[in-house]
Amino acid sequence: MENRLKHHRELHGWSQGELARRLGVSRQTINAVETDKYDPSLPLALRMAKLFQVSVPDLFIDHWEPEE
Amino acid sequence: MMTETNQANTKSPTRKALIAMAIGAVVGFVTMFAVSSFLSEGWIGEFDKSTKAAVLVGAFYVVMGLGVALGALKPKVGARILNVEDEEELMEQRGMLLHSCYAASLWGVGLVVAALGGENGVIPAATALIIAGILIALGSYFAWQSYRASDELMAAVNSDAMTIGYCLTFAVVGGWALLEHLGLAAGQDPIDVITMFYVLSMVATFVATGRRGLLKPR
Numbered sequence: 001m002e003n004r005l006k007h008h009r010e011l012h013g014w015s016q017g018e019l020a021r022r023l024g025v026s027r028q029t030i031n032a033v034e035t036d037k038y039d040p041s042l043p044l045a046l047r048m049a050k051l052f053q054v055s056v057p058d059l060f061i062d063h064w065e066p067e068e
Numbered sequence: 069m070m071t072e073t074n075q076a077n078t079k080s081p082t083r084k085a086l087i088a089m090a091i092g093a094v095v096g097f098v099t100m101f102a103v104s105s106f107l108s109e110g111w112i113g114e115f116d117k118s119t120k121a122a123v124l125v126g127a128f129y130v131v132m133g134l135g136v137a138l139g140a141l142k143p144k145v146g147a148r149i150l151n152v153e154d155e156e157e158l159m160e161q162r163g164m165l166l167h168s169c170y171a172a173s174l175w176g177v178g179l180v181v182a183a184l185g186g187e188n189g190v191i192p193a194a195t196a197l198i199i200a201g202i203l204i205a206l207g208s209y210f211a212w213q214s215y216r217a218s219d220e221l222m223a224a225v226n227s228d229a230m231t232i233g234y235c236l237t238f239a240v241v242g243g244w245a246l247l248e249h250l251g252l253a254a255g256q257d258p259i260d261v262i263t264m265f266y267v268l269s270m271v272a273t274f275v276a277t278g279r280r281g282l283l284k285p286r
Contacts (some may be wrong), residue, residue, distance in 0.1 A: 002110065015207070016080075024219075025219045025220065025221070026157075026160060026219045026221060026222070026284065027157060028157070028221055028222075029154065029219055029220060029221035031281075032280055032282075034283060037280045037281040038221055038224060038280055044220060057123055
């Protein structure tokens with residue numbers, strides 16, 4: 001799933017390590033999310049959104065649209 | 069893409085990966101050669117191919133466990149030979165890595181004991197069953213502890229590995245059993261089945277790790 005994690009992280013001037021520390025996960029997890037190798041769990045996505053003070057859909061972009 | 073650190077990483081990830089692969093290949097070759105020679109000399113008895121294969125795979129698990137232990141206990145050295153960004157990464161994951169190394173080593177020794185036991189082995193069947201059973205159970209306990217110490221990415225990798233491992237086991241062991249049932253393949257030695265579980269679990273772990281981009285040189 002496309003995401004803007006790197007954009008928001010860099011906006012705050014944080015390294016992957018710093019973000020990982022704030023979220024209580026490993027740097028590998030942050031890297032895997034940023035490179036679209038891993039979609040985070042809902043609790044982690046919510047924590048990320050809370051940390052950057054944005055909504056989850058602002059961080060994770062899903063292009064799916066409901067059928068009419 | 070590499071994970072980003074506060075300090076610039078001056079070493080080429082590809083060069084580091086090649087050196088790590090070379091060290092792994094040498095250590096693996098020396099271990100396999102030593103174990104293979106030891107078994108072929110007949111110092112502790114004569115063994116068939118299935119037993120030798122099981123002992124080799126068990127030894128490989130032990131070496132793998134020791135490699136991870138080295139990384140967890142000596143992060144400076146580990147950062148040079150393991151596929152991690154820096155020593156800090158190893159320190160962050162020390163708990164998970166240590167439990168993982170205990171699990172791999174205990175499972176490895178358990179397989180060796182099981183292979184060397186039985187009617188034609190050098191360890192009495194009951195003794196081999198008790199020792200191998202305890203080692204494998206302890207290994208499973210540490211594997212569970214490692215899983216509990218993992219963050220969600222590693223937990224996902226573990227789950228993926230279990231799913232892939234199940235499918236591989238079903239295909240390979242089940243496929244072989246089917247062919248044997250139909251008289252199209254030679255019968256499996258029971259220890260071959262156990263050895264295959266070990267090998268396929270390892271293959272599944274590598275596949276799961278690679279799918280999450282964790283095998284990329286870093």
